[in-house]
Amino acid sequence: MGILRTFALGGIHPAENKLSSNIPIETIPVPKQAIVPLGQNLGAPSKPIVKKGDMVKVGQLLAEAGGFISTPIHSPVSGKVFKIDNAIDSTGYKRPSIIINVEGDEWDESIDNTTDIVSEITLDSKQIIEKIKNAGIVGMGGATFPTYVKLMPPQGKVAEYLIINGVECEPYLTADHRLMLEKGQEIIIGTHILMKALNVKKAFIGIENNKPDAINHMMKLVKSYDDIEVQTLKVQYPQGGEKQLIKASVNREVPSGKLPIEVGCVVQNVGTAFAVYEAVQKNKPLIDRIVTVTGKAIKRPSNFLTRIGTPISQLIEAAEGLPGNTGKIIGGGPMMGKAITSLDVPIVKGSSGVLLMKKEESSRSIESPCIRCSKCTYVCPMGLEPYLLSKASKLSNFEMAENESIMDCIECGSCQYACPASIPLLDYLRLGKLKVGQIIRNRGKN
């Protein structure tokens, strides 16, 4: 096989812990009450169009897009709108949400709710993008950037390659892995739809080498197509970062502060490709997703096909309960995920996993002074100097942080993972990014 493709700078290899990679996807029951937050995408939150007391069906529009970078939200359940009120979500704050009391499971008539594979793509590029836009599809890898925006390159920019991200470099998570194994054919069709929408001639599917079964399966499926190629990538975190994947796949470097379209690439997650397939071929909006529920203490690590709005407590119950020694519940993977403060937090479009960590695993060690060992700089996949940036933002020297390109940080957490002094580098980097982002936006206003 020779040397595997990977990105150029830094990277780490944390313990993979893919506990649920052999567990087939299981559909879990519809919740009794669904909490659908209005802010499920990067950008403006959606605007509700239903009122208290309205009856809704599965797939019915609940909220329309609240701006250009925003998506509509569809009802994941059928029932009565209980209220539109603030409810706690994964941000740790109470945010506006539509709360629906579930009655039965009645689907909107226009949705093809069968498992038959429809492979013929009849729509043209514009219709496809319109359909994706109306289905409320966002990046399913976790960033939740509206997909249709990515499919409309700005004037003068042309997409050459579509890269499908099947890397799943986060430890523990197996949602994408299972999806490729079980819905491979649909992903290929979804890829073709995206290629048609973007008018590109070549697509790559990048998969890390720790998923040989998925690689073989996908390779078998693409054998008959010349325009899709499956690439085996080295197991290295953060291989699934957009910029890292582009470097690994087509050996191009996205310039600082620019988008992948600058180098003619568009990256989409396998989950997104599957959602696109369902939206375009089956007329099914984004109302469910695969969520990995995992952790060393949990009895039955699983991959669940879950309706959006299901509280995570139900997922944990389905995985046979909350272990007694749970110290932390993380929404997402251990590297980039965020601790959840309540079990009532619902699954949203960007939830890829629920990770339960034991107390002894999750507690942070005591911080000691920086000894300038430069491990953080060595592992940084963006070529930054995390020790310097975090110090600058700790001391509120945001001008320096900006000059040292803090905005290029992808918040992958490699620096904090590598730090022998247990300095919360990423915390300060995130703080710095937040502040510098505010400063830049204010500058734009004046």
Place this chain on the structure above:
Amino acid sequence: MDNIIIIAISALGGLGLIAAIILYFIANKFKVFEDPKIDEVEEALPSANCGGCGFPGCRAYAEATVKSAKEKGNLDGLNCPVGGNEVAQVVGSILGLEVEAKEPLIAVIRCNGSITNSPEKVNYEGATSCAFAHALYSGEGGCQYGCLGLGDCVDACDFDAIHMNPDTGLPEVNDKCTACNACVIACPRDIIELRKRGPKDKRIFVSCINKEKGAPAKKNCAVACIGCGKCDKVCKFDAITITSFLAYIDFSKCTLCRKCVEVCPTNAIHEINFKPRKPKPEKPKIDAPSSEKSISRKPATDSTSVAVNEKTSATKDIGKKAKESDNVIADKQIDKTDNKE
């Protein structure tokens, strides 16, 4: 030999003389006039260079006062909070202006969500920065408006006037406060407000900025303002306004009659530096920081995270009183607009 010395001295002396004459004329030509009053005013200022006046340092403030006195004939909008009235009088006398006495201000912490009032539901162990924790989650007690207790205000204070109380996990302001505004800016949740010190340092304020409805507010904190409106009804001076389930006392109208303090069902309204009231046995006093519990907000070892323990505190009686009207969500997003009027 003698000749050489004389030539050398006279040549150098001559050169020096010529240079001095040139420099004299140039210095006269390019002389920058600077009002000597600026130096005088600067001398009179406290030299704290805190920026509380809104200018970068005392020198800049001195320049601004002299300029204002010359151009406008008054010192409107210029105020050195650190120097207070004394310094203002001195500056006024230097500039030959009458300066009105301003009522001194003090920073006030509008949150009483101590460890006992708002018990810990989750444990935070990230960077010790309120600004970061604010971006991350709602807080250990669960109140998304309350104090995070990580001390950004303490770091911002140049005057040693604000300190964390380890018993309550809340900051406390002492008499050294100069109302320089640094902590107000540092607090990511706009909890700190500058209010009048009041006669003999007596003051009354609502020690809560929770804009939630009564029931959810009480769920997270026993002393939250639930917006019941009792204080508004009892106030004869129209000093209290209630916006989005939160009372606010306008200190320019408040006469310190203490009626509102008496009627507040959650003890959210605080009175400071008043004489203890005549015995009224049933209710304990408000601000009692429970000194018997000396757990810090961040226990170092065992409990690690997460709201697994759903603590429902004394929510029963008062929570029901708050009207559960179905409010539209729009104005209840976490906006940081403060309710100063």
